[in-house]
Structure formats: C-alpha cells, structure tokens
Amino acid sequence: MSNLPLGSRIGAILGRMGLKGRTLVIAIPTVWLLIFFLIPFLVVAKISFSVAAIARPPYLPIVEWVDGFFRINLNFGNYLFLLEDPLYVAAYLGSVKIAGISTLIALVIGYPMAYLIARSEPDRRNLLLMLVVLPFWTSFLLRVYAWIGFLKSNGVINNFLMGIGIIDEPLVMLQTDFAVYVGIVYTYLPFMILPLYANLVKLDEAYLEASADLGARPVTTFFTVTMPLSLSGIIAGCMLVFIPAVGEFVIPALLGGPDTLMIGQVLWNEFFSNRDWPIASAVAIVMLFVLVIPIMLLRWAQSAGEGEAQ
Amino acid sequence: MSEVISSSDARPWTDPNAVPFLQIKNVTKKFGAFTSVYDVSLDIYKGEIFCLLGGSGCGKSTLLRMLSGFEAPTSGQIIIDGQDQAGIPPYNRPTNMMFQTYALFPHMTVEKNIAYGLKRDGLPKAEIATRVTDILSLVQMEGFARRKPHQLSGGQRQRVALARSLVKKPKLLLLDEPLGALDKKLREETQFELIKIQESLGVTFVVVTHDQEEAMTLSSRIGVMTAGEIVQVGTPREIYEYPRNRFVADFIGSVNIFEGRIAEDGESHVIVASPEAGLDIYVPHSISGVIGQKVAVAVRPEKVMISKDDLGGLRNKLTGTVDEIAYMGDASVYQIRLDNGKRVRVTQTNLTRSEESTLNYGDRVNLGWDGSAGVVVTS
Numbered sequence: 001m002s003n004l005p006l007g008s009r010i011g012a013i014l015g016r017m018g019l020k021g022r023t024l025v026i027a028i029p030t031v032w033l034l035i036f037f038l039i040p041f042l043v044v045a046k047i048s049f050s051v052a053a054i055a056r057p058p059y060l061p062i063v064e065w066v067d068g069f070f071r072i073n074l075n076f077g078n079y080l081f082l083l084e085d086p087l088y089v090a091a092y093l094g095s096v097k098i099a100g101i102s103t104l105i106a107l108v109i110g111y112p113m114a115y116l117i118a119r120s121e122p123d124r125r126n127l128l129l130m131l132v133v134l135p136f137w138t139s140f141l142l143r144v145y146a147w148i149g150f151l152k153s154n155g156v157i158n159n160f161l162m163g164i165g166i167i168d169e170p171l172v173m174l175q176t177d178f179a180v181y182v183g184i185v186y187t188y189l190p191f192m193i194l195p196l197y198a199n200l201v202k203l204d205e206a207y208l209e210a211s212a213d214l215g216a217r218p219v220t221t222f223f224t225v226t227m228p229l230s231l232s233g234i235i236a237g238c239m240l241v242f243i244p245a246v247g248e249f250v251i252p253a254l255l256g257g258p259d260t261l262m263i264g265q266v267l268w269n270e271f272f273s274n275r276d277w278p279i280a281s282a283v284a285i286v287m288l289f290v291l292v293i294p295i296m297l298l299r300w301a302q303s304a305g306e307g308e309a310q
Numbered sequence: 311m312s313e314v315i316s317s318s319d320a321r322p323w324t325d326p327n328a329v330p331f332l333q334i335k336n337v338t339k340k341f342g343a344f345t346s347v348y349d350v351s352l353d354i355y356k357g358e359i360f361c362l363l364g365g366s367g368c369g370k371s372t373l374l375r376m377l378s379g380f381e382a383p384t385s386g387q388i389i390i391d392g393q394d395q396a397g398i399p400p401y402n403r404p405t406n407m408m409f410q411t412y413a414l415f416p417h418m419t420v421e422k423n424i425a426y427g428l429k430r431d432g433l434p435k436a437e438i439a440t441r442v443t444d445i446l447s448l449v450q451m452e453g454f455a456r457r458k459p460h461q462l463s464g465g466q467r468q469r470v471a472l473a474r475s476l477v478k479k480p481k482l483l484l485l486d487e488p489l490g491a492l493d494k495k496l497r498e499e500t501q502f503e504l505i506k507i508q509e510s511l512g513v514t515f516v517v518v519t520h521d522q523e524e525a526m527t528l529s530s531r532i533g534v535m536t537a538g539e540i541v542q543v544g545t546p547r548e549i550y551e552y553p554r555n556r557f558v559a560d561f562i563g564s565v566n567i568f569e570g571r572i573a574e575d576g577e578s579h580v581i582v583a584s585p586e587a588g589l590d591i592y593v594p595h596s597i598s599g600v601i602g603q604k605v606a607v608a609v610r611p612e613k614v615m616i617s618k619d620d621l622g623g624l625r626n627k628l629t630g631t632v633d634e635i636a637y638m639g640d641a642s643v644y645q646i647r648l649d650n651g652k653r654v655r656v657t658q659t660n661l662t663r664s665e666e667s668t669l670n671y672g673d674r675v676n677l678g679w680d681g682s683a684g685v686v687v688t689s
Binding site: 204206207209210211212213214215216217220224225228229 | 406414
C-alpha cells in the first residue's frame with residue numbers, strides 16, 4: 001500500500017469513501033456552479049420577493065418570527081409592478097430587439113470572415129485568428145470610448161465625409177440606436193467568428209466538391225450544404241452574442257441616446273439610483289427567464305432533431 | 311444491349327476509325343515547382359471501364375480531378391464527347407464523381423442525397439422520386455431511403471455513393487478508389503456488381519486505384535502511372551503478360567527479374583546472357599536491341615515449373631535449393647535459392663489434396679520455364 005504512488009493512495013482512500021475519480025472531476029464544475037451561480041441566484045430570487053424599505057440592507061426580511069408564529073412574507077408585488085409599468089416591458093422588448101438585430105448583423109459580417117479564415121492556408125490561419133482576438137488586449141471600455149471619437153459630430157467619420165464633400169453638415173450618429181448597434185456588433189464580433197471558425201475549419205471540402213460535381217453552383221452549395229453543416233456553429237455564435245448583448249449596460253450608456261431603452265440600464269438605475277433592490281432583483285430574475293427559456297426551447301428542438309435522426 | 315458483340319465493339323481501341331469518347335491531350339499539371347501530371351495523353355472509348363493504376367502520389371487522382379473540373383490543367387486539353395472542357399466548372403460538366411470518402415451529405419437522408427443532383431437540374435418532383443427509387447433498387451438499397459449516412463455500414467455507404475453519382479446518368483463516371491474503404495471479401499463481391507451495373511447502364515467509367523487486383527478485375531484497359539506519367543496502356547492481360555518495362559512488371563503482380571545483356575538478336579528470338587541466373591535466357595518474339603545492351607528478363611512466378619525430377623525439354627533451366635515454403639491454400643509459394651545466391655519465386659497451384667508437401671526445405675529442385683514465359687524489359 002505504502003509503495004503505491006500518492007495519486008493511487010488518495011484514489012484508494014476516496015474510493016473507500018464512495019468517491020471515484022470520475023465523480024471528482026464532475027464535482028469540481030458542479031461545486032463551482034453551485035457556489036457562484038446557484039447560491040447568488042437564490043439570494044437574488046429571495047430579495048425579489050421581499051418589500052423595499054429604507055434600511056440596511058434596503059429590504060425587509062422574508063422570514064419572520066412573530067408572536068410564536070413562524071411567518072413567511074412572499075411579496076409578488078415586484079413582479080406585478082414590472083407588468084403594470086410599461087417601461088419594463090418596453091425595456092425588455094427593446095433589449096431583445098437590439099440584441100437580436102445586432103446578432104444578425106454580427107452573423108452576416110462574421111460568417112464570411114470565419115469562412116475565409118477556415119479556408120485560408122493553415123499557417124496563415126493563426127495570424128488571422130490572432131487579428132480577430134487582438135482587440136481583447138485593449139480594455140473593452142477604452143474601445144467603446146474610442147467609438148465616441150469616431151461617431152461624434154466632429155469625430156473622425158464626420159470630418160472625413162465633410163472633408164471629401166459628401167455631406168455638408170455632420171451626421172448625428174452618437175447617442176442613437178445606430179451607435180449602439182455599431183458598439184455591440186464591434187464588441188461581440190469575435191464571439192461570433194470563433195465558434196463559426198471552429199466549426200467551418202472541420203468542414204470536409206469533399207462535401208463542397210460533391211455538391212459542385214452534382215451540378216450545384218457555389219451559391220446553392222452554400223445554402224444547401226455549407227450552412228446546414230455549420231448550423232451548430234451558427235447557433236453557438238448567435239448565443240454567445242445574443243445573451244450578453246441583451247443584458248448589455250455599458251455600450252447603450254456610452255453610445256446610446258435618451259431613447260435607447262435597454263433592460264441593463266433599467267436594472268442599474270433601480271439598483272443604484274433608486275436603491276430599490278427588490279424591483280432590481282425581480283428585473284434580473286425575469287431577464288434570466290427571458291434568456292433561458294428560448295435557449296431551453298432551442299436545445300430541446302435540437303435534441304429532438306437528433307433523436308429523430310437516430 | 312446487343313447480344314452479339316462484334317470484336318471492334320468490345321475492343322474499340324483496336325479500331326482505327328473509332329472516335330474516342332474522352333481525349334486527354336498532352337495534359338500537364340504543376341503545383342508550384344512540383345509536377346503532378348506530366349504530358350499525359352489518353353484516348354478512352356465509350357462504354358469502357360478504364361483504370362488509372364499507380365502508387366500513391368503518382369498523379370492519378372490529380373488527373374481524375376482535372377476530368378471532373380476541380381483542378382485546371384497547367385497545359386494540355388481535355389475533350390469529353392467532342393467538347394473541350396477548358397474553363398467549364400464542375401457543376402456544368404457531363405461527369406459525375408464517386409469520391410474516395412464517398413462525401414455523402416451527413417445532414418441528408420439517403421433519398422435526399424441521391425435526389426440532390428436531380429433537384430439541381432430542376433426536374434419535376436415525380437420524376438425525381440421515380441429515378442431515386444429505380445437507382446436504389448439497382449444498388450439494392452431500397453429499404454434504406456430514410457436513413458442518414460451515419461446509420462449505414464461502409465458497404466451500404468459505398469452503394470449510396472455509387473447511386474448518387476449514377477442517378478444523373480453522366481456521360482462519364484469518375485471513381486476515386488471506389489472500393490478502397492471496403493474489406494477484402496466485400497470488395498471482391500462489389501467489383502463484379504460494379505461491372506454489372508456499368509454494363510447495364512452503358513456509362514463510361516474512369517477508375518482510379520492503387521490496387522492492381524481491383525484494376526485487373528474491373529477494367530477493359532489499364533493505364534499504369536508512375537511519377538506523373540503514363541508508362542503503359544493496355545488490357546489487363548497485355549499489362550500482365552507483356553509489361554513494357556521493369557516498373558510495370560514489378561508493380562502488377564510479382565515477378566522474377568534476371569539482369570543481363572543481349573547476347574544474340576535473332577529473327578524471332580533474343581538470347582539474354584544473364585550471369586545473375588547463370589544462364590543464357592531464350593525469349594521468343596521479343597524486342598530487338600543492340601548486342602551487349604543491358605536488359606532484364608521478367609518471369610512470372612506461376613510460369614516457372616518446379617520439380618525434383620528432370621524438367622525435360624524446357625528452353626530455360628536452373629537448379630536450386632528450397633529456402634522457404636508458404637502454403638496459401640489454393641497455391642504454394644516457394645522461394646528457391648540458386649547456387650549463386652539469387653532467389654527465385656515460384657508459385658504452384660495445389661492441384662491435389664495432400665497433407666504433406668511434396669517439396670521440403672533444403673530439397674534440391676529443378677526450375678524451368680518455356681521460352682514464351684519470359685519477357686524482356688528495359689529499365
């Protein structure tokens with residue numbers, strides 16, 4: 001026993017406790033998710049059912065001990081309030097719209113880029129991929145600020161266009177939804193390109209040749225072979241752009257105007273300006289469901305599709 | 311199909327007036343500094359199964375890809391059915407290809423895979439359905455229309471790939487190592503089926519293969535390639551019995567090579583003095599050359615007689631010792647060491663059933679072959 005390497009001995013001890021190596025490996029991410037996702041989520045969920053108060057923390061406890069009675073006060077008012085005030089519904093819809101359109105634009109721009117990188121010479125690919133990831137080496141905040149310099153009335157773009165005489169007075173770009181789209185697409189484009197690239201680089205060229213051989217022009221081949229075969233990459237890329245874009249706070253705050261209504265800003269305002277933690281928590285919980293339900297439906301549709309193929 | 315095939319129909323290449331269906335004229339393909347195919351010219355006739363045979367990297371696949379339009383020749387011309395193919399993209403060529411990896415679309419069912427090419431031609435739905443059903447029954451895959459490629463075995467995928475490439479009734483079907491992924495037994499069965507299908511449809515096949523057995527079984531003619539060039543074109547029999555040079559002799563089947571020099575160049579024979587064999591080898595109806603020219607004589611192992619007794623009237627006779635015996639079931643292969651150390655391979659069909667080999671290790675044996683068994687090859 002003592003001659004065994006340390007790893008085996010630990011394994012044997014854990015084995016007697018009913019733990020196997022495989023269980024242990026799975027346990028690490030499980031514990032991680034438990035501590036950093038599930039517990040904070042439950043805390044937020046708890047706050048969302050409480051009543052706001054001028055106190056520290058600024059809400060009343062849910063569980064009370066009154067006159068020998070154990071009382072649970074569940075306040076659904078916060079959720080009802082979200083429905084009553086059209087601001088919240090509009091903010092949710094606005095977020096989903098801006099995130100959805102940005103995702104589509106990112107897909108249209110990102111797909112050809114990913115395709116080109118995947119089809120270029122192998123030793124060239126790494127360079128191109130590095131160029132895609134390169135912006136991450138600068139702070140995200142700085143890059144968004146840089147866009148202000150591009151988009152503002154006397155910014156780079158307007159000065160250039162006026163300089164060559166295409167326009168007489170500056171275009172209003174900053175503090176519009178347009179600027180928000182530019183910011184989101186620019187920021188999240190790498191998240192679209194990388195999963196698409198990972199998918200397209202595995203695409204066997206023989207499929208494309210077979211399609212051409214059977215009489216399909218390149219455009220037909222793209223829509224009947226390339227795109228369906230890269231569907232999982234498209235879905236992954238869209239998820240990676242859409243989900244953070246829905247909750248985006250910094251980009252609309254810096255580039256957006258007073259009309260730009262996104263749920264991230266509403267959440268920030270409720271939390272820090274109004275100090276209404278219960279409402280803010282309810283907004284966060286609803287946002288989670290707005291995001292999670294479409295994803296679950298999609299996963300379900302995917303696995304149903306695979307099940308049919310089996 | 312006509313019942314009686316006249317000799318010129320069966321062997322169109324022997325008819326000087328026959329018009330080749332596929333003409334490859336001085337085609338060269340270079341990738342950068344590397345020449346993959348060099349100055350290949352070939353005439354292939356309607357209804358042929360023509361095999362391009364060669365080792366890996368000999369340029370056979372590149373040649374096939376030029377026929378299908380995936381690669382453009384650096385120089386030279388490809389003419390299919392009278393039409394120059396220069397500049398015509400793959401999707402407009404009258405060819406279809408069966409890929410080595412089959413390249414069946416993984417996201418489509420068998421049915422949709424086969425219908426793919428027909429849909430691209432804009433055929434009416436009803437006709438597509440009939441043709442898909444017909445071709446599926448031709449390749450005996452009727453029950454599998456709704457399956458996806460990953461639910462099929464290797465042999466089934468091969469059939470679907472064949473069906474997909476045949477369903478458009480191409481003028482020319484190109485097959486890249488069509489049976490390479492199948493195991494030996496399945497391969498042998500499929501070879502004969504492929505010939506049957508080809509005969510029933512009358513499509514011209516060009517097959518690329520590295521497997522000489524496959525080439526021998528399938529083809530009407532074989533083009534042997536090495537280092538980007540065609541070294542010999544002929545029927546399987548011609549290639550096997552009359553290899554033009556040592557590479558062909560060695561590549562197709564096994565062979566004994568005896569180095570030597572021409573000692574006598576007669577009217578209907580040559581005599582090659584071969585110190586390696588310790589013999590002046592007599593070869594009738596062979597090439598003529600200069601006295602003293604370096605040549606070699608190739609003799610197939612199955613054409614060499616072996617016996618402990620005297621071999622009588624054979625022209626070329628040797629003696630040696632049995633070094634090695636390999637019993638293969640249908641035949642036995644013997645390695646005989648001549649007295650000067652040269653090893654000779656002899657194959658003998660096991661005609662009778664016996665438990666004991668008639669020859670044993672270390673036996674002194676006589677070897678011999680008839681004059682016509684040998685072929686003179688230049689380097």
